Amino acid sequence: MTQHTVLFQTHVDAGGRMVDFAGWQMPLHYGSQLEEHHAVRRGAGLFDVSHMCAIDLQGPQAEAFLRGLLANDIGRVADGRAMYSCMLNAQGGVIDDLIVYRRGAEDFRLVVNAGTAEKDIAWIEEQAAEAGLAPQVRRDLGILALQGPQAAALLPQAGLDAALSEAAVALKPFGCVGAGDTLLGRTGYTGEDGFEIIAPLETLPALWQALTAAGAQPCGLGARDTLRLEAGMALYGQDMDETVSPLAAGLGWTVAWEPAERDFVGRAALQAQREAADQPRLVGLVLEDRGVLRAHQVVHTLAGEGEITSGGFAPTLERSIALARIPRAASAEPGSEVEVAVRNRRLRARIVKYPFVRHGQSKLD
Amino acid sequence: MSNIPAELRYTKSHEWVRVDDDGTLTIGITDHAQDALGDLVYVEVPEEGASVEAGEACAVVESVKAASDVYAPVSGKVIEGNPALADAPETINDDAYGAGWMFKLRGSVDGAELMDAAAYEAFVAAEG
Known part of the structure; x- marks a missing residue:
């Protein structure tokens, strides 16, 4: 209906x-x-x-x-x-x-x-x-x-x-x-x-x-x-x-x-x-390579696999960002590098604090 | 009503093909396709020299909404990908049949399953 x-x-x-x-x-x-x-x-x-x-x-x-x-x-x-x-x-x-x-x-x-x-x-x-x-x-x-x-x-x-x-x-x-x-x-x-x-x-x-x-x-x-x-x-x-x-x-x-x-x-x-x-942790990701992060893509960390729960292109930042759930043992420190499987490649992403944007301003370093 | 130029040929997966005088094939996605995808934010074009098979996914367009494959309309060798799209993917939204072309192929449309403008218009209408 x-x-x-x-x-x-x-x-x-x-x-x-x-x-x-x-x-x-x-x-x-x-x-x-x-x-x-x-x-x-x-x-x-x-x-x-x-x-x-x-x-x-x-x-x-x-x-x-x-x-x-x-x-x-x-x-x-x-x-x-x-x-x-x-x-x-x-x-x-x-x-x-x-x-x-x-x-x-x-x-x-x-x-x-x-x-x-x-x-x-x-x-x-x-x-x-x-x-x-x-x-x-x-x-x-x-x-x-x-x-x-x-x-x-x-x-x-x-x-x-x-x-x-x-x-x-x-x-x-x-x-x-x-x-x-x-x-x-x-x-x-x-x-x-x-x-x-x-x-x-x-x-x-x-x-x-x-x-x-x-x-x-x-x-x-x-x-x-x-x-x-x-x-x-x-x-x-x-x-x-x-x-x-x-x-x-x-x-x-x-x-x-x-x-x-x-x-x-x-x-x-x-x-x-x-x-x-x-419990695993939710972290923010910023994509370093070109491309777009999407929900359900696999995140590779040094402590095992995680998953993007929400991802997309951030119009204010003109780059792709995501929220990802990663193993608790993985580093959640801002600046830590992870890789995300996108189609047949692995793209580089960096863990960041979120919110990514607040009151019109980028919160990224 | 989307724009469907009479001089181009079309695929069921919404690519267009232009046959230039020297036999070069120029390929892009249709106005209907860009409209359905919404604002494009990322485009991946095939590398120069790559061999592609008809129907092979050889390029990607990503909009704010979703990622979508672009298929080679015919088999051939890639002459070049449009280098301008990496920094300005929105060019496809603005000018799908002109500056928004995606790649050029050396190949032949003989025997390829392509539609003329009237057939593509009917196809789009039937897809609803």
Whole structure:
């Protein structure tokens, strides 16, 4: 079954090259993926990410429930702030990665990936039933991401309520503010400043129209992927899945170990992995030779083989970069040399710290 | 509607072939192919002097999206690869039939399975 977002026809009319993504017809690009990428690094880009799913959780039990559901600790987050977290299974594998917006002491909104939404909802509902909670799946809401150094300058022209818009522009990174069903977070998936706007479906076309008229470049999933890779952000299904621990996906920083008595799903498994120090590592790679690194290429290190989990051409850096999972015994020191099997050759690559790009600037030496 | 020049011949794998007056064959990928691939970021052309067989993968184009093989339309010997593409792969996006040519072959199109422009246009339309 193919699904369309409320902006489907808008994308087609704008020349969007539509492709299937997790059962949704989404724009890959509107002509040039490279131009869209640069627009986000230098100006402002606008993404329709309404294929992702918002889930609301409310009530006096909601916080305690989320502290058991997620590997990161929403108890450490103030009202009006957002948090990135993995949701784990009992084996410590990643069911999904998501953002929780803490709208109030007893009022939370989760945004989950499109490809995992159905299983996420089933999982959350199953756990919530035990806690006497009823998650609300908000398919009546859509999501836009306005991203880039000009995002804050363009937001006031979106046609949102003036006070809400003003409050959003005043937000710090990972802050959020809402009015009614609409919620704005200073969050994103590009490594730039920007906002994610979660709003009633019927308001989305006017927001899209106003922001593109103000100068935001419509951007497709292609640019979304190159931007997030440059920003060193993991992609579910590629860099991690239910068989991969967050510790093997460069996401150890999102696991809140303290307080030790917080018993979240997957904690025991993660703790055992941590003590055994047996998990492979995710590292950044920059290709020294000519070519393009791609997911699933084999990485040869002095301590055995690893694999690229995400790779591609980095438009900001004008060279190829990748995230790769390598054996724990291999050197993860920046500057270490590895070889990557590309077709019938071995290309030279160097381990680097990621993010590769932040706020428009290369972080490479 | 993609651009399909009448004077060229075409393959089912979306290469074009131009037969020059001296018999040299110039080969590239079609406008339809570059459009489907998206922005090109890396191109590998065959080495001068290499012998290629008809249907052999002998060059590579990589876009922001994916890597794709380019096949030799006929058997022959490589005269030269386009040296400009290493630093400017986007030339193929901008001018697929001109400056974006990929390699030149010494060979013959006699008996080769090539389409004329009308047949290629119908082929592309049928591929949807």
